[in-house]
Amino acid sequence: MMGLVTTKRGVVMNIAVFGTGMVGRALSAKLVELGHAVTIGTRDVEALLARKESDGMGNPPFAVWQAENTAVQVGTFAEAAAGSELLVNATSGQATLTVLKSAGEKNLNGKVLLDIANPLDFSQGMPPTLSIVNTDSLAEQIQQAFPELKVVKTLNTMSAPVMIDPQAVGDGDHTVFVSGNDAAAKEETAVLLRSFGWEQIVDLGDITTARGTEMLLPIWLRLYGALQTPLFNFKVVQ
C-alpha cells in the first residue's frame, strides 16, 4: 500500500504516462506541477534519450524537453506501470495495444487507465481516418484486452494545451467527456480533471460511449483546418 499524501491540491499520486510525444509531455509537466510523481514510459529509454532529431510531429528531441523537466522520471513501459497507481495512455492509437502488452498485464491490473489516444490512421493521407470506428472503439479494445484494467476514456477531444489548461480557451467554458464501466474510476478521473481546471465534465456512460468521442476527431480535424488554431473545444449547451 502506497503512502498517499493529501495536499491542498488533492491526493498526490505516482502516475505513469505512456507516450513521449506532445500529449505525453504536456500531461507529465502538468501533473508534476500539481505535485504528482510522474514516470514517462517508453519502449527503449536509451534510444529515446540518445535521439537528436525532432520527432515526426515536429516536437524537439525528448532529451531537450527532459532537461527542462527534470522532475519527470523516464522508464520502460513496464517500469513506469509497476511503480504507479494511475496510468495515462498518451501513445498513438495504432501503438496502444502493443504498448500495454509490453507494460505487462500484472502491472496494469486493478489500476485506472486514462485513455487519451485516438485510433487515427494516417496511412491514406490527410486528414486521417479512424482505424477503429462505428461499431467499436480503441477504448473498448483496451478494456477487452485487459479486463482488470479500469479504462476511462477522456481528454481525447481537444489539443494538448487545452487538455491541461482549459482556461486557455473561452475562460474554460467548454466540455470534457468521460466514458467508462467503473464509476469510482470515473470519479477519480473527474477529481484529476478538476485539478487541471475542468468545470464541465460530462459522464457519457459506459466504455462503449467512447465510440462517440473518438468519432469527434473527424470534425475536430476539419475545425482545426477551418479555424487555423488548435485552441478551441466543444461545449455542450443546454
Added chain:
Amino acid sequence: MMGLVTTKRGVVMNIAVFGTGMVGRALSAKLVELGHAVTIGTRDVEALLARKESDGMGNPPFAVWQAENTAVQVGTFAEAAAGSELLVNATSGQATLTVLKSAGEKNLNGKVLLDIANPLDFSQGMPPTLSIVNTDSLAEQIQQAFPELKVVKTLNTMSAPVMIDPQAVGDGDHTVFVSGNDAAAKEETAVLLRSFGWEQIVDLGDITTARGTEMLLPIWLRLYGALQTPLFNFKVVQ
C-alpha cells in the same frame, strides 16, 4: 424565371421538403411561418393522407398535422421538386438516394439541396450505427449521384426543435455547421439559417467535411441518453 419577392425577412422562395417525419414537418411549418411556399414531397400522397396510425417514431398521422398546417402543400417527390427552387432532404438517410432518384434528376439539377439526413442504421438495435462512415458520407454519395445538384450538409447535428428555433437552447449561443462544394449555395443556406435565428454558422469546407458532422451522431445519441432531453447542441468555443 420565378418572380422573387423580397420581404423584410428576406427572399420568399418555393421550397420542397422531402420527408414527412418530425424533421420535415418542423422545417415545413417554420418555412411557412417565414413566408415561403412549401411543398412536402412524399412517395404516395394518397397513402400518406389515408394513414390513421402514428408513424414508427410516435409522430401523429400526417393528415392530423396537415389539418393544422394547411398552408403546406403535399405532392410526390417529383411534383415537389419540379415546382421549387430550393430543396430540403429530411428523409431517413437509408432512403435518401431512392427518394432523390424518384424526384427525377431534371427536377434537381442546378438547385441547392439542404441535406439534413443522417445515415443511421437501426437494424442492429440501439443506439444506431452509421451505414456510411469514416471514408465517405451520405452527403458525398448524394453529390456524386447528382453532380449538378448543389448539396449543402447542414442542420444534421441537432434535434428538430433546435434546428428551427436555436434560441430554445442556451439563448442561441451554439453552433450550426455547413459543408459543401458551392460557395454561393452555402451563402444562400446561411441566409436561410440566419432567418431561423442561427448566429454561429461555421463553414467546415467542401462536401467531404460532412463526414465530420455525420460522425457527430454517435456522441449526440449518447448525450441524448445522458442528458435525457433533445434540447441541447454543441458550441465551438474559441
